[in-house]
Amino acid sequence: MNGPLAPSVMAGRPLLDIADVSVTFGNTRVLKNVSFQIMPGEIVGIAGESGSGKSTICRAAMGLLPSTAEVTGEVCFDDQALQGLGEAEWMKLRGRDMAMIFQNPASHLNPLQKVGKQIAQPMIRHLGLSGSEARERAVKLLEDVGIREPAMRAKSYPHELSGGMKQRVMIAAAISCAPRLLIADEPTTALDVTVQAKILELLKDLNRQRGLAIALISHDLGVLADICSRIIVMRHGQIVEQGEAGQIIDAPQHPYTRLLVDSQPGRKQFKAGWAQTEETPLLQVEGLRVLFPAKRDIVDIFRNRKAMPFAALDGVDLAVSAGETVGIVGESGSGKSTLARTIIRQNRAASGTVKLGGRPIERLAGRELLELRRRVQMVFQNPYDSLNPRMTALETIAEPIWRHGMADRREALNQASKLLDMVELPAALGERKPRQLSGGQCQRVGIARALALQPQVLIADEITSALDVTTQAQILELLARLRRERALTLIYISHDLSVVSSFCQRVYVFRSGRIVEQGAAAKVLTNPQEAYTQELVASLHRLPGHVVERENIER
Amino acid sequence: MQIVLRRIIQLIFVLAGICIVTFLLVHMVPGDPARVIAGDRASPETIEAIRQRFGLDRPLWQQFVTYAGNLFAGDIGQSMRYKRPVVALIGQYIWPTLFLTGYVICLAVPPSVALAIASARRPGSLADQLIRCIGIAGMAIPVFWLGIMMSRFFGVGLGWFPVSGYGKTFADHLHHLFLPALSTAIWMVPVLVQSLRAALIEKAAADFVVAARAQGAGEREIFWRTVLPNAMLPTLNLFGVLVAFLIGGTIIVETVYAVPGLGTLMVNSLLARDYQVVQGLTLMFAVTTVAVTFVVDLVSAAIDPRARL
Numbered sequence: 001m002n003g004p005l006a007p008s009v010m011a012g013r014p015l016l017d018i019a020d021v022s023v024t025f026g027n028t029r030v031l032k033n034v035s036f037q038i039m040p041g042e043i044v045g046i047a048g049e050s051g052s053g054k055s056t057i058c059r060a061a062m063g064l065l066p067s068t069a070e071v072t073g074e075v076c077f078d079d080q081a082l083q084g085l086g087e088a089e090w091m092k093l094r095g096r097d098m099a100m101i102f103q104n105p106a107s108h109l110n111p112l113q114k115v116g117k118q119i120a121q122p123m124i125r126h127l128g129l130s131g132s133e134a135r136e137r138a139v140k141l142l143e144d145v146g147i148r149e150p151a152m153r154a155k156s157y158p159h160e161l162s163g164g165m166k167q168r169v170m171i172a173a174a175i176s177c178a179p180r181l182l183i184a185d186e187p188t189t190a191l192d193v194t195v196q197a198k199i200l201e202l203l204k205d206l207n208r209q210r211g212l213a214i215a216l217i218s219h220d221l222g223v224l225a226d227i228c229s230r231i232i233v234m235r236h237g238q239i240v241e242q243g244e245a246g247q248i249i250d251a252p253q254h255p256y257t258r259l260l261v262d263s264q265p266g267r268k269q270f271k272a273g274w275a276q277t278e279e280t281p282l283l284q285v286e287g288l289r290v291l292f293p294a295k296r297d298i299v300d301i302f303r304n305r306k307a308m309p310f311a312a313l314d315g316v317d318l319a320v321s322a323g324e325t326v327g328i329v330g331e332s333g334s335g336k337s338t339l340a341r342t343i344i345r346q347n348r349a350a351s352g353t354v355k356l357g358g359r360p361i362e363r364l365a366g367r368e369l370l371e372l373r374r375r376v377q378m379v380f381q382n383p384y385d386s387l388n389p390r391m392t393a394l395e396t397i398a399e400p401i402w403r404h405g406m407a408d409r410r411e412a413l414n415q416a417s418k419l420l421d422m423v424e425l426p427a428a429l430g431e432r433k434p435r436q437l438s439g440g441q442c443q444r445v446g447i448a449r450a451l452a453l454q455p456q457v458l459i460a461d462e463i464t465s466a467l468d469v470t471t472q473a474q475i476l477e478l479l480a481r482l483r484r485e486r487a488l489t490l491i492y493i494s495h496d497l498s499v500v501s502s503f504c505q506r507v508y509v510f511r512s513g514r515i516v517e518q519g520a521a522a523k524v525l526t527n528p529q530e531a532y533t534q535e536l537v538a539s540l541h542r543l544p545g546h547v548v549e550r551e552n553i554e555r
Numbered sequence: 556m557q558i559v560l561r562r563i564i565q566l567i568f569v570l571a572g573i574c575i576v577t578f579l580l581v582h583m584v585p586g587d588p589a590r591v592i593a594g595d596r597a598s599p600e601t602i603e604a605i606r607q608r609f610g611l612d613r614p615l616w617q618q619f620v621t622y623a624g625n626l627f628a629g630d631i632g633q634s635m636r637y638k639r640p641v642v643a644l645i646g647q648y649i650w651p652t653l654f655l656t657g658y659v660i661c662l663a664v665p666p667s668v669a670l671a672i673a674s675a676r677r678p679g680s681l682a683d684q685l686i687r688c689i690g691i692a693g694m695a696i697p698v699f700w701l702g703i704m705m706s707r708f709f710g711v712g713l714g715w716f717p718v719s720g721y722g723k724t725f726a727d728h729l730h731h732l733f734l735p736a737l738s739t740a741i742w743m744v745p746v747l748v749q750s751l752r753a754a755l756i757e758k759a760a761a762d763f764v765v766a767a768r769a770q771g772a773g774e775r776e777i778f779w780r781t782v783l784p785n786a787m788l789p790t791l792n793l794f795g796v797l798v799a800f801l802i803g804g805t806i807i808v809e810t811v812y813a814v815p816g817l818g819t820l821m822v823n824s825l826l827a828r829d830y831q832v833v834q835g836l837t838l839m840f841a842v843t844t845v846a847v848t849f850v851v852d853l854v855s856a857a858i859d860p861r862a863r864l
Contacts, residue, residue, distance in 0.1 A: 062769055087774065095771030107762035112784050112859060122770045157860040173770060302564065 013079065015040045015181055015213050016061060016098075021073030023056055023065065023237075030056050031237045033073070040180065041211040043204075045224030045245065047260065048234035049468035054217045056237075058183045061215075062100055063090045078180070096126040099174035103186035105166035109158040116142070116154025119173045126177045141172040146202060164195035168202070175206060182206070183215045188223065192331040193495060197539030200227055219469060221264055222541030225249050233257045263473035265499040270480040280358055281319035282489055283343070283457060287352035288316040290338050290513075312338040314513040315352070322456070325483060325490040327500030327521060329536070330510030336493045338513075340459045343491075344376050345369070356457070374404055377450035381462040383442030387434040393420065393445045394430035400452050419448040423478060440471035444478065451482065459491045464499070476503055497536055501525035509533050558856060558863055562849060569845055577838045578622050631838060632831035636824065641835035644820065651721045652809070652816035654728055656801045658736035659743060664794075667747035672783075674748065675755035687752075690745030702738045702811035709734060719813035735812040739805070743797060750793050754786035761785070788859055795851030802847070803840035 014037035023031040031053045038044050048054040059065050061075055063085065075082040077098060085093070094100075099122075102108045110118060119141055120134035129137065135154065142150035145168040158166055167187060174182055184203065188196035204227050206212045218224050224231050225245050232242040233254065241254040252258045291309040313335045320326045328336045341347045343354055345361060353360045356372060364372050380386035387396055394416045401412035420430050423444040434442050443463055450458055460479070464472035476499065483490050494500050500507055501521040509517040509524065509532070517530045528534045589606040590597070597605075606612050610621055625631065632641045674686045710718035722731040758764070759782050767777050802817070809818035817836065824832035856862040 064765060064769060091771045091773050093771070094769055100766075100769040102762065102766060104762065108766040110763045110767070110781050110785070111861060121767075121772070125771055159861050170766070 012039065014038060014076075015042075015078060016215070017074075017076040018057065018061060019074040019076070021057065021060060021071065021075060023053075023060055023072075024070040025068055029237065031060070034234075034237075034239055035073075036232050036239065036242060038181065038213055038215055041207070041213055042230070043207055043214045043216060043228045045228035045231040046215060046217045046234060047219065047221055047224055047231055049219055049470065051236075052234040053237035054234050055185050057234075058100070058185060058215060058217060062094060062098060062183065064100075092126075095122040095174075095179070096177050097179050098181040098183065099177075099179040100183040100185065101167070101170045101174050101187050104190050105163060105170045106158065106190075108170060109166060111158055114155055114157055115161065115169045119154070119169065119176055122173060123176050137176070138172070141176055142169070145169075145172045145175075146198070147172075162195075163191050164199065167191065167195075167199055171199075171202065171206075175210070175212065178210065179212070181213045181215065183217070185217045186219070187216075189218070189220075193497070193539045194331065194535055196223075197541075203227065220541065221249065221260055221469075226541045233260065259470055263470040265469070265472065265496055265502065270476065270503050282322040282357060283320040283491075284355040284358075285316055285318045285339070285343070285352070286355070288313050288339070288342065288354065289350045289352050290335075290342055290347050291350040309350075311513050312347075313342065316513070316515055318508055318515065318518070320457070320489060320491060322489050323487050324506065325492060325504045327504030327507040328491060328493045328510060329495065329497050329500050329507055331495055333512070334510040335513040336495075336510050337461055339510075340378060340461050340491070340493055343457075343459065344378055345372065370404070374453045375455055376457045376459065377453060377455035378459040378461060379443070379446045379450050379463045382466055383439050383446055383463075384434055386446055387442055387449075389434050392431050392433055393425070393437065393441075396434075396445055397448045397452050400449060404453060406453070416448070416452065419452055420445075422451070422482070423448045438471075439467050440475060443467065443471075443475055447475075447478070447482070451486070454486075455488075457489045457491065459493070461493045462495065465495065472499075479503075497525060498540055509536070559853065562852065566845065566849055570842065573838065573841045573845065574623060574626060575619070577834055577841065578619055580834060580837065631835040634824070634829055634832045636827045636829045636832070641832050644832060645817070645835060645839055648815060648817050648820040650816075651728075651732070651814050652802060652805055652818065654721075655732050655736055655739075655805055655809070655814065655816060656798065658729070658732050659739045659801060660798065662736050662740040663743045663747065667744050667751065670744070671748045671751035671755060674752045675759065678756055686748065690748055693741050693745045696741070698738055698742050699807045699811050701741060702735065702808055705734050705738055706812060721815055732812075732814065735805075735808045735814060739801070739808050743801075746797065747790060747794065751786060751790045754789050755782060758782045758786045784858060788855060791851060791855055791858075795847050799844040799847040802843045 016038040018037070019035050021031060021034045022029060034053070034057050036044070046054045046057070056065070060069075060071055061077075061082070063082065065071065071083075077093070082093075109115065116135055116138045119138035120129075120131065123129045123134040123137060124131060127134075139150045139154050142153055147153050147165060147168055153161070153165070158169070161169065171187075182203075187203070188199050191199065200223060203214060203216070207214055216224060216228060221231075225248075228245050230243065231245050231248040233240050233248065233256065235256050241248065241252065241257045248257060249261060252261055289311060290313040291311055293309050316335070316339065318326075328339065330336045338347060342349055343361075345364070349362060353362060355361070356375065361372055391399070394413055397416035397419050398409070398412035401407050401415055402409045406412075407415060417427060417430060420427060425441060425444050425448075429437065429441060434445070437445065446463070464475050467475065479490070479492075480503070482488060490504075492500060492504055497507075501524065504521045507518065507521045507524045508515050509530070511532050517524060517528065517533045524533060525537060528537050589602050589609070589611045610618055629642055630640065633639070634641055634644055637644055670686050670690075674683045677683060706716075706718045709715045716734050717731050718734075720731055722728050759778075761782075764777055764781055767781055772781075805814075805816060806818035806821055808814075809816045810822055813819070817839075820832065821836050823829075824836070852862070
């Protein structure tokens, strides 16, 4: 891996010069006096959490803000002032000299057009190529961005490609007219970690080979530290700090930057919960197979074609002792959530068994099933979707208590307010509905609801992946406290190996419905045995020390 | 191509289902089907004769085999009132209805698209508000009332258009059916406008539109190449439902303007308790709906690659 470009490139005129830019929507000022520069051939990182204005500033630079936005200040691209450009002038600039890629490649491609055609369009527009010439070049570009069988793939539609491939297509379209600046707005956030590493590698190559300047927007300081020469940290529409990447990471000046650095997953080792005492594990999963039937229409039945069921879980064995925190790691589609859903009996096992306290859960019914539901609780990924929008926080937390007959409604509300306090939410928020709460607050309500029944096992399914890093760190802090105080057995599901390794005692690594590696968390992370785990670990962007080391080597 | 074949095979099963349901329809009428067919004042002998003639005394499955066999031979029964095969009757009455349906489509689609675009261009503008207000009025006015008013005003009063009939030549048809087509179109346009307008506004804010803009596409190109095709899909499905409904649902407007179409035939047969015709028409309307849906699915698949799965 190559380090950031040497400072010598920084001499000369800036490619993009943003001076004192403010943006107002109605009465809300979303950007306040933002100034920074991007030099030719430089990779600049813009860090910040959702709502910090990092996307807004880049869209302002490309004139892509909605007409309701009021922009003041000066934006210069290559010494050309961009204020007051007409539609026609913008069209000449966009896609030609400056290009942009986005967070969610799936929604940014036109679903009705072949990807080759979509890549060809900017070239037809800006370079005056004929349709067939442009399509030929599109195939070449697809090859350049690392897509195999580019000629065939050019004829694919977006829905036929994986997320990583779609992002490569977006990049191919963006670089088709050899722009000098690429604005990348969270280009890897929606992708799996191993894919993320490859896309970042591609961006780095483009920067090196073509001298393409890149503005990389990300909430992930680890990613930025890895490939940017400079980092700009934004909060509440303002730049709080900017400087060389190494300096920002190692010697952050602003308290917020420090918070951001400290919140990076893996920075903090959480204290382990309960010492293991019991001999038999609390939860045992043996040879678990879960099948999802394939769709079969009437023609298939007619031809007597067998439906090939898809095995979401294929022979999974694992055990969790009381008081232990076990991490389940894997990429999307690896079967992590299926496991969680099978443990709470939302999915049925095709074969194998799940035992809680030595008893198989498959045949539980009636009162015993209810007891299982009480003993095993789950917290979900999306904090908003998993709460009833019509119920207040207090009602949400109280509902399971009275539904399970553990108290009457009034007493349940009393207990709920204690739980609210336990998850560190002010009592005033109890009367609010989910949409009046922030993501982190909603997730705290979700945790309180799960704990309301005093479960033995708590399953946390990607509970922080929809949250900002600082919020994520706070939620992990809370969970760590709760598991200490309540002797909780925790199954922590995540795609983020660094969170899992800092938070869990043992880790299972999942891939395509199987466990590929297991063991003590620290060991799996520092000394992975299987090729897949090694790849996962290699794609981690960890902060500590890395940047400094590399700078030293280069100088 | 594979997908077309697949859909056709699925279609056959749907059609078989329709046949069974329409067959059972007569048997689901409370009481003795023979008595129902014969009418109120028939003598016991007539009822018995009908029972014999239609094979109603045989077991149900045998009756169905005969019915299905007749269907394959293109025989869906005999009209008591007209004393002619139902197929021939439908063949005669279907043309005005088809012509009217086509006429309505021609009158309704171009203004719908134009108005939806005008409306979606600046949501909340005066033009948008006006189009939506008038549209709601258009939907709220019952078709029969509008029909009566227009035939009084333009037909009887001003004498511009005939108030009934179908005419003989193509030009005649256009002239005769103008008012019925217009009154149906006035109801249909706002429905289409509403659907297309919503889809246009939604797609104009889609992520891929921002991406196209970031690649330097002009607004005009974005609209015609990206927004409109994407917005058409939901409206296309609605359009299919409306057309299927029109073929079977022109009853009111045909009655008001005395157009000799399927709607008129349906009403007359119902009033005369000509059940074989009613059964035949029911079968035909069901088959038409399935066929129109099939065509719409094919067109959708031609536009949208995701629909080809």
